[in-house]
Amino acid sequence: MTHATADAQLEHSPERVLPADPRTRGIARELLHEAEALPILSPHGHVPAELVEADLAFGDPATLLVTPDHYVTRLLHADGVPYGELGRGDSPADPRSVWRRFCERWPIFDGTASGLWLRHELATLFDVTVEPSAANADALYARLSSRLAEPAFRPRALLRGFGIELLATTDDPLDDLAAHAALAERADVPTRVVPTFRPDAYTSAAPGFTDRVDRLTAASGTGADHAGYLEALRTQRARFIRHGALSADHGVRTAQTLRLDTDEAARLFDRVRRADAVESDRAAFEAHMLYESARMSVEDGLVMTIHPGVHRDHHPATRRAFGPDTGHDIPFALGFTRELQPLLEDFGTADGFHLVLYTIDETTYSRELAPLAGFYPSVYLGSPWWFLDAPDAMLRFRRATVETAGFSRTAGFVDDTRALCSIPARHDVARRIDAGFLADLVAEERMSLPAARRAIRTLTDEAPRRVFKL
Amino acid sequence: MTHATADAQLEHSPERVLPADPRTRGIARELLHEAEALPILSPHGHVPAELVEADLAFGDPATLLVTPDHYVTRLLHADGVPYGELGRGDSPADPRSVWRRFCERWPIFDGTASGLWLRHELATLFDVTVEPSAANADALYARLSSRLAEPAFRPRALLRGFGIELLATTDDPLDDLAAHAALAERADVPTRVVPTFRPDAYTSAAPGFTDRVDRLTAASGTGADHAGYLEALRTQRARFIRHGALSADHGVRTAQTLRLDTDEAARLFDRVRRADAVESDRAAFEAHMLYESARMSVEDGLVMTIHPGVHRDHHPATRRAFGPDTGHDIPFALGFTRELQPLLEDFGTADGFHLVLYTIDETTYSRELAPLAGFYPSVYLGSPWWFLDAPDAMLRFRRATVETAGFSRTAGFVDDTRALCSIPARHDVARRIDAGFLADLVAEERMSLPAARRAIRTLTDEAPRRVFKL
Amino acid sequence: MTHATADAQLEHSPERVLPADPRTRGIARELLHEAEALPILSPHGHVPAELVEADLAFGDPATLLVTPDHYVTRLLHADGVPYGELGRGDSPADPRSVWRRFCERWPIFDGTASGLWLRHELATLFDVTVEPSAANADALYARLSSRLAEPAFRPRALLRGFGIELLATTDDPLDDLAAHAALAERADVPTRVVPTFRPDAYTSAAPGFTDRVDRLTAASGTGADHAGYLEALRTQRARFIRHGALSADHGVRTAQTLRLDTDEAARLFDRVRRADAVESDRAAFEAHMLYESARMSVEDGLVMTIHPGVHRDHHPATRRAFGPDTGHDIPFALGFTRELQPLLEDFGTADGFHLVLYTIDETTYSRELAPLAGFYPSVYLGSPWWFLDAPDAMLRFRRATVETAGFSRTAGFVDDTRALCSIPARHDVARRIDAGFLADLVAEERMSLPAARRAIRTLTDEAPRRVFKL
The missing domain is CATH 3.20.20.140 (Metal-dependent hydrolases)
Structure with missing residues (x-):
């Protein structure tokens, strides 16, 4: 892959995923406004009830965002990272190292649905404003880890x-x-x-x-x-x-x-x-x-x-x-x-x-x-x-x-x-x-x-x- | 379904079903103008020759627009109306009641091809300007029935x-x-x-x-x-x-x-x-x-x-x-x-x-x-x-x-x-x-x-x- | 097919095949600019090595553009021209006559990928500015043939x-x-x-x-x-x-x-x-x-x-x-x-x-x-x-x-x-x-x-x- 520019801005516009044509976008914004006021109903999913019941803090960003999400790990695997290095299997990898793998390969998520969701999570939950990269992986890790310790992240x-x-x-x-x-x-x-x-x-x-x-x-x-x-x-x-x-x-x-x-x-x-x-x-x-x-x-x-x-x-x-x-x-x-x-x-x-x-x-x-x-x-x-x-x-x-x-x-x-x-x-x-x-x-x-x-x-x-x- | 607003305007714009982009729409309008001048050729269809030969007046709007059109009745059926209430089968239903069923469920046709065609027919043949609804069903029935008696509707x-x-x-x-x-x-x-x-x-x-x-x-x-x-x-x-x-x-x-x-x-x-x-x-x-x-x-x-x-x-x-x-x-x-x-x-x-x-x-x-x-x-x-x-x-x-x-x-x-x-x-x-x-x-x-x-x-x-x- | 207008302009705009929306087109142009500077890599194709090694001049436009391209000949065949008249088979047809067949049926390529490529070739290689037609087929043939004799066309x-x-x-x-x-x-x-x-x-x-x-x-x-x-x-x-x-x-x-x-x-x-x-x-x-x-x-x-x-x-x-x-x-x-x-x-x-x-x-x-x-x-x-x-x-x-x-x-x-x-x-x-x-x-x-x-x-x-x- 062509490498990411260091400290490129993380794209997460309020107008994201809306039609390009200005008039159509205006109508879409109006309709979205109507929908955004409604609660989220999730009648099918896989979040364990135990997670909600235990209500424990998430440990670190790799364990939160990378290791358990097989949509993310499969693309890292296709890009040449063995699952063993992603914290899967019997001998868990160091989450810092997993997070580095993820950040340095950030461009492989361009254009994917996972990329959209990850950007949304990084921007809205953690106020991240730059794209993950090899250069900022450790700093992001530290920052997200400290946020995850806050009660608001239970x-x-x-x-x-x-x-x-x-x-x-x-x-x-x-x-x-x-x-x-x-x-x-x-x-x-x-x-x-x-x-x-x-x-x-x-x-x-x-x-x-x-x-x-x-x-x-x-x-x-x-x-x-x-x-x-x-x-x-x-x-x-x-x-x-x-x-x-x-x-x-x-x-x-x-x-x-x-x-x-x-x-x-x-x-x-x-x-x-x-x-x-x-x-x-x-x-x-x-x-x-x-x-x-x-x-x-x-x-x-x-x-x-x-x-x-x-x-x-x-x-x-x-x-x-x-x-x-x-x-x-x-x-x-x-x-x-x-x-x-x-x-x-x-x-x-x-x-x-x-x-x-x-x-x-x-x-x-x-x-x-x-x-x-x-x-x-x-x-x-x-x-x-x-x-x-x-x-x-x-x-x-x-x-x-x-x-x-x-x-x-x-x-x-x-x-x-x-x-x-x-x-x-x-x-x-x-x-x-x-x-x-x-x-x-x-x-x-x-x-x-x-x-x-x-x-x-x-x-x-x-x-x-x-x-x-x- | 979310219910229809009473007396909502019936959408039937001269610009209907044309591209949104203004320049593209301009070109489309020009091409459409060329096509609109041409006669309709219908080399495959199911209108009975007997209908044309007998040239009888259509009785009422339900019998014209609802009962015989299985594209319309199937959606009413999916929405919970038994076919027996739609005038199909051995004991024909009262067409007024069929028409009411149709009007009160009008929103189920939103976005469908049948919805487009129905709007076209209501607007161009009967000069209807409001969406059918439970409230206006009987009035529409009367109005359309009287038009159907005119010679122009043979x-x-x-x-x-x-x-x-x-x-x-x-x-x-x-x-x-x-x-x-x-x-x-x-x-x-x-x-x-x-x-x-x-x-x-x-x-x-x-x-x-x-x-x-x-x-x-x-x-x-x-x-x-x-x-x-x-x-x-x-x-x-x-x-x-x-x-x-x-x-x-x-x-x-x-x-x-x-x-x-x-x-x-x-x-x-x-x-x-x-x-x-x-x-x-x-x-x-x-x-x-x-x-x-x-x-x-x-x-x-x-x-x-x-x-x-x-x-x-x-x-x-x-x-x-x-x-x-x-x-x-x-x-x-x-x-x-x-x-x-x-x-x-x-x-x-x-x-x-x-x-x-x-x-x-x-x-x-x-x-x-x-x-x-x-x-x-x-x-x-x-x-x-x-x-x-x-x-x-x-x-x-x-x-x-x-x-x-x-x-x-x-x-x-x-x-x-x-x-x-x-x-x-x-x-x-x-x-x-x-x-x-x-x-x-x-x-x-x-x-x-x-x-x-x-x-x-x-x-x-x-x-x-x-x-x-x- | 509706016939072509004589001497219609050959469409080959610098903005060809770009999005219609003006802002989107602007972005596309910028990205295209980036791509246009890159060399062509062709890791799979069917040009014979012998053609490059022999480096002989192409004889005439029909032999260059029509006869060997089965994407072109198949559409002429579907339009009623037997393959025998297109220079295929044992008794080759006169290339002038093949070229005429092609030019007079030019509108069958409208909207096709072959049509796009042919226009690109005619415009960029031979500076053709009018659509091929029955009327200009012979003139085009002469003009392209003389260009093909130039060393730049080896x-x-x-x-x-x-x-x-x-x-x-x-x-x-x-x-x-x-x-x-x-x-x-x-x-x-x-x-x-x-x-x-x-x-x-x-x-x-x-x-x-x-x-x-x-x-x-x-x-x-x-x-x-x-x-x-x-x-x-x-x-x-x-x-x-x-x-x-x-x-x-x-x-x-x-x-x-x-x-x-x-x-x-x-x-x-x-x-x-x-x-x-x-x-x-x-x-x-x-x-x-x-x-x-x-x-x-x-x-x-x-x-x-x-x-x-x-x-x-x-x-x-x-x-x-x-x-x-x-x-x-x-x-x-x-x-x-x-x-x-x-x-x-x-x-x-x-x-x-x-x-x-x-x-x-x-x-x-x-x-x-x-x-x-x-x-x-x-x-x-x-x-x-x-x-x-x-x-x-x-x-x-x-x-x-x-x-x-x-x-x-x-x-x-x-x-x-x-x-x-x-x-x-x-x-x-x-x-x-x-x-x-x-x-x-x-x-x-x-x-x-x-x-x-x-x-x-x-x-x-x-x-x-x-x-x-x-």
Whole structure:
């Protein structure tokens, strides 16, 4: 990479991520003003409830901003920094050295979504005004470390400062939800922190399935057979609901669904539990369990969210050495129309059923997702996910779906992040993109300004409340 | 949805759907001016000839604008209004109540193509100046109903007022075409109304195939065997041509084509007629019939149009209760390159053969369709179809195809609608998008203004006349 | 097509292909200024080394600009001109007549990438100021022919004038590379002309495989068995490296890769050599050879480039009559994530391995390629290829990949052309698009101007040097 200039100014304009055309920008600013007054709703994400409950100070900037954020570490890895030097794995690196690696390679984040968020965090949380660089890395480290020791930088203070009304975590069905329970008791937590039921480990036929199911049924006090297995899932869902859960989240390989009668399903379950299932059995089991999960959502009212289409752990050696979520979960092509047909045939018009569909394959936006959401009362368009929650990609999402499905069929933005400090940055970018998208429509005389005003309120506030049943 | 403001102004600016940048808009306006003077050519659509021939007054605004337009009803359905309350099915609802449902939910059409067209129709046909809402629904109903009783709102008067030079209908091969014949005799019909040969029911191996084929061969006076079947299709095509037909339209499941020798084809036909065909036989038969239809077009000169890739009747219960075309025909991924190869190998350079390809899978634009149209003299790019005949989607189509195939390889806009009153609105939006697209090229100094002038004439008038052999 | 106006001005503005918005254009101009000062690097293309070594004058404008450029001839073919009239095939047409065909159909190139390049060449090389047309075809022919006789129009003088620092050719593994050797000795060649190892003919299991392999092993002095075959490929790669080769290029059918142990691979090789291989054997062999080619690149350091996903010779009759590269190689859908997994699992983090991925299926940009390049240190994004090296398509490429992978993971522009005179035009358009893309980011306050300056240097100069190991 061409190197950074020493002490270049950190770009973080109040007009950031707004359209270039002056008149359009004026309209966008007006719409953004409307959106900025609204609280942050985060109905899907990965901040641990324990972090909020413990409310400990973050130690240092590398541990806050670099090491746990696999969007940041993957680009450093691609640029030639081994994960071992980034604080991942068994022998943690010195955070000062990790921070130096990050600062000296700052230009690799130019133009990326991570770069935008990092700039937002550095500028708004730490009043940084220069770009990180090899020359200023140590000074920045010292400065940020001292700020992180202040009470205002504890998780609960940050949540308050960020104006986060709702924060959903993502949890294992057997999680004891103790942190959630403790938080619910506290008077000093301004944010509603709710769990999300994520059953993948118990519904995907991966190695260790039998052990996991045994633990699930044992913990649920049900039999270990097929009926007991389904009852155990229902039991845990009910427990999650008592702890405030709004949704059940399904990170499946594909969107395939399969209707089976009880006997077939029980036989399939038995094959998958024993060693003799073949690959097609495993695929069928997962497709059937996605179908059954919809049935459970119809019954108990948990919003169902699906995000298929990712090859997890593409580089097994990195997984073995540094664990999951290390930046090599890579999307592939997928479909929804034929895959979801059995599920939607049976539950697509069920009262109160809400199904939010996320994708990392943009081709499905105009081709499948918008048409499905434009017919089924249950189907909502999830916001651009993962690699796609970036300015241009979010704009493409709106342009590919609104013309077919309007504004009311979208579920609002989700930040989907483990990085607490990035939440306001992510919502800020999303709101600016929506404001710009709507301003384009107004400037091109495709929509009135009053209609754009109601649309930005729908997208930012009304839709997520309605769709996630807040 | 966030509710509409009462008596908000209905947006319908003369500058609608034009680029925001002032200089670019100026160029676009100039190009649009050129296009607006040209007549409307509608070489593919679904307005029934009987409607024009009978020339009866439309009864009320719900029956005109809501109930028959499944683009409108599907969004109301997604928003929670059962089809039974929208006048579909066996027990028709009170049109006043349907109209109220529509008006009170007006904001769900914000940003959609249907919203644009509805505004155009309300503003230009009925001089409506406020947005529909719960508050004004009844008043609007009364006002529109009284206008619909005026002679100027009869179908033939509308066709004249709209400046529609050509209107193609879409017809079953056994349709008697009596309405077309009657219209051809009339001196007071300013529009050339021509039938389109749509043989899908007789070439797709769906249940009831045998009965339909028996009716076809009986009506055609041919034998009931394979040779008679093909002869019957040729016979009916010839009859359509005598009634002015320009094209044969094929709404196939995929674009797969298959060359078979006569014996293989006859055996396959026999299996499909009897109960013992398997799914692969049915797919092979349809692929072969698409290939044979191309041969027939080469022989008789009917333009061949193809639009594959849709899962029809995704929600069977809705189909059973409310019939086909109820808003749940959902696209899926498809290909053309390998699928059409047998057809194009044999007929792709045949003299006078015109093959217009439509798609709802945008990924095929730059990847397959533009490259095919940029080589084969027979292949033309159909305009964005179905969910894609909306401003942003039409812009994406041009941007994905023109760089590879230029302007001469496109077939011009088709409105593909049953909604007579929406035809001018649809062509208007298409012309504005083309004007804006070309204005961008001029403003970005990628094309001269004179070249843009000739391009908009090509797209609006010259190409459809040439490609559809007007 | 609507006909051209006689003597219309040829559009070739200094502001060509820059954003319309005045402020954005100002920024783009500034960035372009930075890029224009840099030399042209062409690390992948098809100009024959013999052309440069022989340094003969080009005969006439049709032979220079029309006949050998299948991007031009394919559009003339689609417009109804048989290839026989374009100088292709056994009985060459009169170049005057070919030139007339081209001039009279000039408007079919409006809006196309070829049109932009042709205008650039006509304006900058030949000072043409009017659009070609039927009326001026003969005069233009005479004028261009007389210019082509000047010494400044010899290949080596053109290379110098164009500022081409590096020119890579594409060569058969058994090419004697005599022209490259001769050029390396010459003091008067300002351009470094290097060969590229293109082994497809010896690694794809197409008819004639056995003969080609026999020639390969005989020429390499190795055994004719599997071990000898692999050794022969290594021998020829080493010879190419001695002649300055930078990369090995793989035009495979799909990106599928397959790891096999030596015995399995040897047995597969034997089946493919003999007549008894089935289609799945051939696919497996090609997938395995793509995997083995990566291993060879890891060993010898040649950059590996892959461009899969094209149906070659879609119209066999045209291939038979007029040869390959006649405009009917048509892309289809493809994937990289699962296909490349075996290769990347084993070599993705290998020291010094560079793998550049090209695609003609745009859907893979954001879905697969940017995520892969954002993790693997070996993977680089190739520039938009083939039908996609056009303004809008190049802009889509940046918008789909930069947000995920930044600027450092791209390999820079390649012109991929046989048309020597089009090289500056192609690089000019690419630089303008990059300048405009970056100017948009600056104008939308998503990136600082200094960051945009370093990005355009990265894209134009630093990245290709680093990725192609110049």
